[in-house]
Amino acid sequence: KQEVTQIPAALSVPEGENLVLNCSFTDSAIYNLQWFRQDPGKGLTSLLLIQSSQREQTSGRLNASLDKSSGRSTLYIAASQPGDSATYLCAAGGFKTIFGAGTRLFVKA
Amino acid sequence: GAVVSQHPSWVICKSGTSVKIECRSLDFQATTMFWYRQFPKQSLMLMATSNEGSKATYEQGVEKDKFLINHASLTLSTLTVTSAHPEDSSFYICSAQETSGRTSYEQFFGPGTRLTVL
Numbered sequence: 572k573q574e575v576t577q578i579p580a581a582l583s584v585p586e587g588e589n590l591v592l593n594c595s596f597t598d599s600a601i602y603n604l605q606w607f608r609q610d611p612g613k614g615l616t617s618l619l620l621i622q623s624s625q626r627e628q629t630s631g632r633l634n635a636s637l638d639k640s641s642g643r644s645t646l647y648i649a650a651s652q653p654g655d656s657a658t659y660l661c662a663a664g665g666f667k668t669i670f671g672a673g674t675r676l677f678v679k680a
Numbered sequence: 681g682a683v684v685s686q687h688p689s690w691v692i693c694k695s696g697t698s699v700k701i702e703c704r705s706l707d708f709q710a711t712t713m714f715w716y717r718q719f720p721k722q723s724l725m726l727m728a729t730s731n732e733g734s735k736a737t738y739e740q741g742v743e744k745d746k747f748l749i750n751h752a753s754l755t756l757s758t759l760t761v762t763s764a765h766p767e768d769s770s771f772y773i774c775s776a777q778e779t780s781g782r783t784s785y786e787q788f789f790g791p792g793t794r795l796t797v798l
Contacts, residue, residue: 602785613772614791630730642791662725668775668787671722 573598575663577671584651585679590647592674594661599639605637606646608657609673615660619646626635651678682708684776686790693764694798701759701793703774709754710776718771730757749757764797767775771795 574597577588594604603622608617619628619635621644627636634647644661658673683706693699703713711732716724728749729737736749746768748760757776761768769795775787 573734607789610728612794615789617789620786662724664785664787667726667729670716672723 573663573669575669575671577678578627581675583677588651591657594644596642596663599642601663601665604637604644605624605662607660610657653680682788684788684790686793690794692796695765696763697701698762703757703790705755705776712777713757714775715759716773766797769797
């Protein structure tokens with residue numbers, strides 16, 4: 572049974588800092604690994620999708636990596652801004668997509 | 681990208697009534713759709729997998745007689761919460777998996793439906 576863990580559960584950083592969010596999964600037989608952003612009371616915004624054959628994906632200030640053999644993915648956010656404050660969820664995509672509990676990020680101005 | 685809609689976006693109902701939530705893939709066909717539930721400050725929990733033309737597969741602990749799922753077409757799945765009670769109040773999110781020749785198995789998520797049962 573796939574289990575997804577995200578560390579840290581919460582993070583508070585000053586504006587401008589680079590930061591890394593971690594995601595680990597127990598079953599490496601995944602189709603993809605996806606990172607989402609969720610604002611309070613809102614739905615999911617897809618940030619990056621890494622296929623199982625890929626190692627990383629980049630979009631703007633975001634970079635996500637995937638190491639299937641070790642069951643890990645990281646989301647790197649460069650030059651964080653207050654507008655980045657949200658909950659970040661990773662999801663391991665297989666026959667079913669299993670979500671981690673999320674990392675709540677607060678970027679202080 | 682592919683678009684998934686949900687209707688309604690929010691609903692308030694009285695305890696004991698039934699509520700139907702629709703999930704539509706707007707610009708693609710989806711053989712498989714998924715229903716998730718999210719309680720406040722918690723992550724998304726998969727409730728069931730819905731396959732077009734067949735019965736849904738429910739996750740352990742999810743009552744199939746309470747949460748009725750119908751996937752009658754390649755673009756529409758519905759979730760009916762029967763005899764809703766306050767503990768069913770939650771954020772319900774659906775996703776759809778495109779059935780074209782792609783092998784990415786990427787899921788596209790709807791905006792969610794917030795259910796409040798009084």
